[in-house]
Amino acid sequence: MKVAKFGGSSVATAEQIKKVCDIVLSDPQRKFVVVSAPGKRYKEDIKVTDLLIDCAQKYLAYGSAEKELGLIIERYSEITKGLGLSEEIVNTIEADLRQRLAMDTSDHDSFLDTLKAAGEDNCAKLIAHYLNSKGVEAHYVDPKEAGLLLSCEYGNAQVLPESYKNLEKLRERSGIIIFPGFFGCTPEGTIVTFPRGGSDITGSILAAAVKADVYENFTDVDSVFVANPNIIPNPKPISLLTYKEMRELSYAGFSVLQSEALAPVYHAGIPVHIMNTNNPEAPGTMIVPDKENVHLSRKNGKTVSGIACDNGFCSIYVSKYLMNREIGFGRKLLHILEDEGLSYEHIPSGIDNVSVILKENQLDAQKEARVISRIKNELCVDDIAIERNLALIIIVGEGMRNTIGMAAKATGAIARAGVNLEMINQGSSEISMMFGVKDVDAEKAVKALYKEFFEE
Numbered sequence: 521m522k523v524a525k526f527g528g529s530s531v532a533t534a535e536q537i538k539k540v541c542d543i544v545l546s547d548p549q550r551k552f553v554v555v556s557a558p559g560k561r562y563k564e565d566i567k568v569t570d571l572l573i574d575c576a577q578k579y580l581a582y583g584s585a586e587k588e589l590g591l592i593i594e595r596y597s598e599i600t601k602g603l604g605l606s607e608e609i610v611n612t613i614e615a616d617l618r619q620r621l622a623m624d625t626s627d628h629d630s631f632l633d634t635l636k637a638a639g640e641d642n643c644a645k646l647i648a649h650y651l652n653s654k655g656v657e658a659h660y661v662d663p664k665e666a667g668l669l670l671s672c673e674y675g676n677a678q679v680l681p682e683s684y685k686n687l688e689k690l691r692e693r694s695g696i697i698i699f700p701g702f703f704g705c706t707p708e709g710t711i712v713t714f715p716r717g718g719s720d721i722t723g724s725i726l727a728a729a730v731k732a733d734v735y736e737n738f739t740d741v742d743s744v745f746v747a748n749p750n751i752i753p754n755p756k757p758i759s760l761l762t763y764k765e766m767r768e769l770s771y772a773g774f775s776v777l778q779s780e781a782l783a784p785v786y787h788a789g790i791p792v793h794i795m796n797t798n799n800p801e802a803p804g805t806m807i808v809p810d811k812e813n814v815h816l817s818r819k820n821g822k823t824v825s826g827i828a829c830d831n832g833f834c835s836i837y838v839s840k841y842l843m844n845r846e847i848g849f850g851r852k853l854l855h856i857l858e859d860e861g862l863s864y865e866h867i868p869s870g871i872d873n874v875s876v877i878l879k880e881n882q883l884d885a886q887k888e889a890r891v892i893s894r895i896k897n898e899l900c901v902d903d904i905a906i907e908r909n910l911a912l913i914i915i916v917g918e919g920m921r922n923t924i925g926m927a928a929k930a931t932g933a934i935a936r937a938g939v940n941l942e943m944i945n946q947g948s949s950e951i952s953m954m955f956g957v958k959d960v961d962a963e964k965a966v967k968a969l970y971k972e973f974f975e976e
């Protein structure tokens with residue numbers, strides 16, 4: 521049995537929804553379908569979720585948002601017409617939106633989440649209706665009624681453990697289940713949403729709960745690529761990845777799947793299949809728990825699975841003579857960061873020095889001055905410097921663990937490209953290696969690494 525999740529671009533128009541339904545009906549194992557809200561129809565278009573946010577904000581500010589509401593209704597009306605369904609449905613959707621707007625607005629966050637959830641909720645109802653109109657037994661399921669219980673953190677909710685038992689019962693229902701992504705409700709019954717892109721999370725939770733054989737994630741690309749197509753034209757596709765590799769890659773700039781989304785299926789050991797709604801025949805990318813599978817299938821002996829790159833990092837460099845002898849130095853340093861509410865990404869270290877790498881948008885000038893002065897005064901360091909505008913490039917591959925010379929190959933390629941390396945760090949799992957460079961040099965370094973590992 522499969523859970524198939526379709527993203528915003530897959531349900532953006534009537535044509536796309538027809539493709540979704542064809543895909544669902546082409547495989548009787550696709551019993552559970554999770555849908556996003558209609559996304560962009562073209563590059564400059566606005567997602568329904570963003571239209572809903574705009575509508576909610578205007579309503580909060582002015583007590584009315586007729587123009588914004590009109591734009592949302594127009595989107596659904598276009599889809600309804602394209603699917604040949606009756607106008608009646610658009611009236612129902614409009615009534616639903618007006619009912620949400622009429623709720624108590626005293627808690628702005630709760631109001632906003634209730635509006636945001638309308639995108640996927642109405643899309644799921646519409647698709648169930650369309651399938652029914654074609655004589656298919658399909659049922660819209662309300663996440664609240666099904667017991668998808670979430671923590672009360674608006675826009676950032678987390679699943680509560682009892683949800684899995686509740687959702688498992690959906691296995692007994694007949695027909696195809698159409699489940700809206702992105703939201704659930706608190707134990708008190710209030711609607712709350714996941715972070716943006718959160719329909720992936722819903723799909724993953726549902727797949728784990730109903731013990732699916734595979735979680736299919738339909739999007740608008742043929743597969744995950746070994747490098748960012750905006751940097752490398754036509755990069756090679758990845759057919760198989762392990763969860764760990766995907767996690768390392770998505771952490772640094774791979775944005776195919778919301779990385780938090782993988783947790784439920786990861787713990788349940790369920791493979792994820794990333795596929796393209798516009799080209800369902802393409803093999804896609806499988807994300808699997810078992811690394812042996814990956815080694816066997818990589819006939820060409822590839823050790824690197826992918827290259828990721830992200831910028832916007834900074835490094836706080838600290839040095840102190842005999843640092844290695846000072847018990848508790850690292851703890852005190854990290855404690856200052858914790859105290860200041862800063863999360864860090866890496867800590868490459870030497871005998872008498874250590875760098876802490878952070879996302880630089882966490883540090884405004886004021887905070888930077890305070891952190892620097894606290895480290896200086898509380899830890900009596902010899903030297904402290906902050907370097908901004910860094911990019912981190914990560915090469916990832918399960919096969920790297922047992923291969924000699926990976927660092928030499930990578931650094932050689934970066935050196936030949938004339939890029940200065942600011943730092944190197946090998947993850948303890950040995951399946952990733954991180955290189956810090958100035959962000960202006962990042963593309964050059966990625967191109968050099970791609971050439972080294974994937975072209976020659």
Ligand code: ASP
Nearest residue numbers: 556557569716717718719
């Ligand atoms: N519609 C929501 C968003 O745009 C959730 C999703 O598509 O996954 O973020």
